[in-house]
Amino acid sequence: MRIGVLGTGVVGRAIAGRLEGLGHEVVMGSRDPAAALGRPASGWDPQTLAEWHDGHGGVRLETFAEAAEHGELLVNATNGAASVEALRSAGAERINGKAVVDISNPLDFSAGHPGLFTGWDESLAERIQRAFPRAKVVKTLNTVTASVMVDPLSVAGGDHTIFVCGDDVDAKARVSELLRSFGWSDILDLGDLSSARGAEAYLMWWIRVRATLGDARFNVKIAR
Amino acid sequence: MRIGVLGTGVVGRAIAGRLEGLGHEVVMGSRDPAAALGRPASGWDPQTLAEWHDGHGGVRLETFAEAAEHGELLVNATNGAASVEALRSAGAERINGKAVVDISNPLDFSAGHPGLFTGWDESLAERIQRAFPRAKVVKTLNTVTASVMVDPLSVAGGDHTIFVCGDDVDAKARVSELLRSFGWSDILDLGDLSSARGAEAYLMWWIRVRATLGDARFNVKIAR
Numbered sequence: 001m002r003i004g005v006l007g008t009g010v011v012g013r014a015i016a017g018r019l020e021g022l023g024h025e026v027v028m029g030s031r032d033p034a035a036a037l038g039r040p041a042s043g044w045d046p047q048t049l050a051e052w053h054d055g056h057g058g059v060r061l062e063t064f065a066e067a068a069e070h071g072e073l074l075v076n077a078t079n080g081a082a083s084v085e086a087l088r089s090a091g092a093e094r095i096n097g098k099a100v101v102d103i104s105n106p107l108d109f110s111a112g113h114p115g116l117f118t119g120w121d122e123s124l125a126e127r128i129q130r131a132f133p134r135a136k137v138v139k140t141l142n143t144v145t146a147s148v149m150v151d152p153l154s155v156a157g158g159d160h161t162i163f164v165c166g167d168d169v170d171a172k173a174r175v176s177e178l179l180r181s182f183g184w185s186d187i188l189d190l191g192d193l194s195s196a197r198g199a200e201a202y203l204m205w206w207i208r209v210r211a212t213l214g215d216a217r218f219n220v221k222i223a224r
Numbered sequence: 225m226r227i228g229v230l231g232t233g234v235v236g237r238a239i240a241g242r243l244e245g246l247g248h249e250v251v252m253g254s255r256d257p258a259a260a261l262g263r264p265a266s267g268w269d270p271q272t273l274a275e276w277h278d279g280h281g282g283v284r285l286e287t288f289a290e291a292a293e294h295g296e297l298l299v300n301a302t303n304g305a306a307s308v309e310a311l312r313s314a315g316a317e318r319i320n321g322k323a324v325v326d327i328s329n330p331l332d333f334s335a336g337h338p339g340l341f342t343g344w345d346e347s348l349a350e351r352i353q354r355a356f357p358r359a360k361v362v363k364t365l366n367t368v369t370a371s372v373m374v375d376p377l378s379v380a381g382g383d384h385t386i387f388v389c390g391d392d393v394d395a396k397a398r399v400s401e402l403l404r405s406f407g408w409s410d411i412l413d414l415g416d417l418s419s420a421r422g423a424e425a426y427l428m429w430w431i432r433v434r435a436t437l438g439d440a441r442f443n444v445k446i447a448r
Contacts, residue, residue, distance in 0.1 A: 108344075113344065113418075113421075114344065114421075115343075115344030120332075120339030120428070121337060155447055156448065159447060188433070191435065191436060194337075195432040195435075195436075197337075197338075197428060198429035198430075198433070199429060199432070201425045201426075201428035201429055202425075202426065204344070204421060205422035205426040208414045208415065208422035209412070211419075212412060212419075213446075213448060218446055218447060218448040219446075219447050221384075222437075222442055222443075223380035223383060223384035223443050223444065224437060224439070224441070224442040
């Protein structure tokens with residue numbers, strides 16, 4: 001499949017690299033590809049994009065617009081605060097009618113403690129859907145760390161649960177198929193896109209569990 | 225142990241009944257015990273308190289103040305919106321120095337969708353702690369339905385996780401011991417009471433999972 005991955009951070013790289021390995025044609029988009037490639041390593045991001053790209057030559061690095069143009073299916077792996085703008089700069093005409101896998105989280109640490117910049121009455125996924133009414137937004141994977149998103153078998157043999165939320169049933173089915181190709185087996189459809197409010201608020205709890213465990217490589221299994 | 229359970233709803237009854245069964249001396253408190261006993265059944269609450277009490281004669285039904293006076297350990301099982309007032313009417317002098325197991329949730333459906341009446345900067349547990357600085361508030365059990373709180377083995381053989389949050393290490397240890405007596409084995413200490421913000425925001429996600437499963441009797445197991 002031709003897939004456009006928007007965002008070149010840890011999440012974008014994990015997704016793009018995994019999709020490349022599965023044989024998809026992947027274009028990764030950023031606001032300014034040259035600047036992204038020249039960015040030095042940091043504490044949050046110890047591997048530079050250039051270093052990552054050395055091992056993933058099959059992934060093309062282009063602008064948001066070119067990645068969106070390329071993809072039959074798009075993945076929003078940009079920072080939550082920048083997601084709507086990133087998609088706008090990609091252009092609605094390149095997004096309309098396509099499934100958009102939204103992995104972003106509306107995290108906001110500006111007040112000195114973890115919060116979300118959305119309220120109880122709207123998720124970031126719905127905000128994206130509202131900005132692009134003809135996109136088929138599917139919220140998923142935002143509840144696990146990047147390495148677990150693309151390799152669920154790396155945690156507890158894969159015996160844990162991932163969620164999909166979205167208004168378009170066909171898009172959810174297509175995204176679920178992609179998730180299965182990553183190794184996910186327990187995929188729970190939480191319902192329409194408003195259920196993404198739950199999947200995003202979940203992060204407030206995830207952050208504390210991560211701090212307690214001292215490790216982001218965990219997930220939840222729904223025991224029933 | 226002498227335990228005071230504040231609240232006579234589904235949660236209060238589940239906790240009080242289980243504690244009675246384990247041999248504790250339990251007093252259940254409400255604002256107006258006579259009114260609570262006279263309340264008819266409703267859709268939310270198909271069993272009346274009077275019917276419940278017929279099968280649990282060992283639990284005394286008294287006022288909030290009398291239940292608090294009785295308990296060496298207290299359980300806040302009141303509605304979240306009414307919790308601080310319920311504890312105020314019990315009287316700080318009857319609460320000070322005691323472990324207070326806080327099971328309440330700051331749920332708010334007044335806007336027509338699920339929300340919390342707290343913000344990202346304070347949990348209801350912290351609000352209670354602030355109102356009663358000498359109490360030893362321990363947040364726990366708010367992440368599962370009443371029947372699972374007191375009988376974790378009824379779901380997936382008990383192989384799932386419960387959380388405790390609180391500033392007082394000894395109170396958390398004491399409450400964890402009580403949880404073990406209920407059948408809990410995977411008890412994760414999320415840290416100080418501010419981590420209750422995560423355990424309460426979790427409800428926004430729990431509500432959607434419950435709707436999807438059509439059943440409240442589930443929980444999560446932390447897979448790591």
